Amino acid sequence: MPFEYRGDIAHADIAFNAWSGTLEELFKEAAQASMKVMADDLTAIRPTVTVEIKLDQSNEEMLLFDFLNELIFYKDAKRLLLLPAQITITRGGGGCSLQATLQGEEIDASRHKLSTDVKAVTMLRFSVAQVQEGWRATVVLDV
């Protein structure tokens, strides 16, 4: 499983670990884990709306923090449930940048099997680390 929820490091919040061979795939897994907290069946989200985002940050950790926060922002501001279709991460100039194509659709309570709203990404145990198998992240979401 590329992500796993953890009940042992948060009670009122939702914690998960995600891991993957590449940083881009890790970001995709973390996005899926975050969105699945809100909409249990991710396959029900149709890719009818496309949003392009570009983010710059000083390191991979803060880049993931900003990336997940973008998904949460669109959920509230535009009522959009979005998932990454394509992600490119580049390093240079003392930091890193992300370009992503997000796809999804407006929230439809009748189809999206809605669950618990995500308020924010917390810094509690937040980490993105390079490990032997690739990349691994730990995230605690405030719900």
Add this chain to the structure above:
Amino acid sequence: MNLPAALKKISDTIWELPVSYKEGMLVPARIFATEKLIQEMDAGVFEQVSNVATLPGIQRYAYCMPDGHWGYGFPIGGVAAMDPGTGVISPGGIGFDINCGMRLVLTNLTADQVKPRLHQLVDRLFARIPTGVGCHGFVKLSQSEFGSVIEQGSRWCLSHGFATQDDLDMTEEGGCFPGADPSSISDKAIERGYNQLGTLGSGNHYCEIQVVQPENIWDAERAAAFGLNIPNQVVIMFHCGSRGFGHQVATDYLKVFLSVMERKYGIKLVDRELACAPFHSPEGQAYFSAMKCAVNMAFANRQVILHRIREVFSEVFNSSPDDLGMRMVYDVAHNTAKLEKHAADGGKKELLIHRKGSTRAFGPGAQGLPECYSKSGQPVIIGGSMETGSYLLAGMQSGADAFFTTAHGSGRTMSRHQAKKSFRGDKLQRDMEARGIYVRTDSFGGLAEEAGDAYKNIDEVVEATELAGLSKRVARLIPIGNIKG
């Protein structure tokens, strides 16, 4: 669980971790709990409350209330007073859901009068108060009008027909923290929140119809002072906050503080979620102002929801809200930071009180309370789980040591993940209806997470607050109808 070896029992309801427990602690940490509740505390409480004790400028103790549990930054139930001159302000001591709070509303109806129309009431509340993931509100505003809402809070509601003066008088700080400057707010926070005025949200946010049974009145005099004077009286309790707007304010300033905390102010902390800045720094003051904007958004949100609840009751019972006696008991915030004067150094001193998942509980005679509560003390609204009931308490003079603060709810004992695996939302809904509690929800998964067995025993929590002198039991409130996001 295994309690930390360093934990000292100070009294039957006070437990202390000394400054030697962790490097960098500036004051001891104190947890209010009975023997049973301290045994049930999760390990995160000890870790996090001792982390709070390392924050620059902290006074007296880092506290945790009896409903305490694992949070982020502060534990839920955390309280910390900072010297504003030398101390810091930390969004992790307030929470992402700034001014998440509780409101309790009276009716003059009895359970016998409401029960025949309970389904109609709950269904209509569910249809008219937006709940759940990403919901948009019933009050449509431009972004510039939203700027007035976050400056004025409930006062905006009063001038736009959503409130009475009595509502404002019965709200902590009159429903508006002064000094909320919208220039401290990002465009993103405005964009995220301007369309959410009049929304309940999800998670543990709810609107509940409750009954005050005569056998559940603990203090008849205070109950009467709070307006509970009819046997089996029906009241409405609801719980929500500043929605995406407050969440974005907290996220924005968490990042600001992370970028300046060590580099500019030389503050090193054990947990990044406690990111902070000196209160009087430009960043600290900007956050304090932005936090006030979010506080005001939450007061306004609860106020317009109250307006909608009054409309629904009025339609169903074909009577005006006044004729139905729909007066507010009180509105209390449980995620804020406020400058308050408290006893210190033989006199009174202004302190910045962080309360995260804990409730201000002023005792009788306290400045800032409505006159009608000057003898009784402040009403304190404690939301329990949707299955087991809630409480109305009163603040006490004996709560001075903890800066007049008490618990805010039951406190979780089971993770949301575990609760979802342990309970089925649809079955829970049927079981609760069989027990006389009619629930409507957008999400059975979300309902399962809120099962009563995922929480501490609320009777034990409020008893602990009373034994510790933090607050006094006035009445227990039994749910009969509930809407959840």
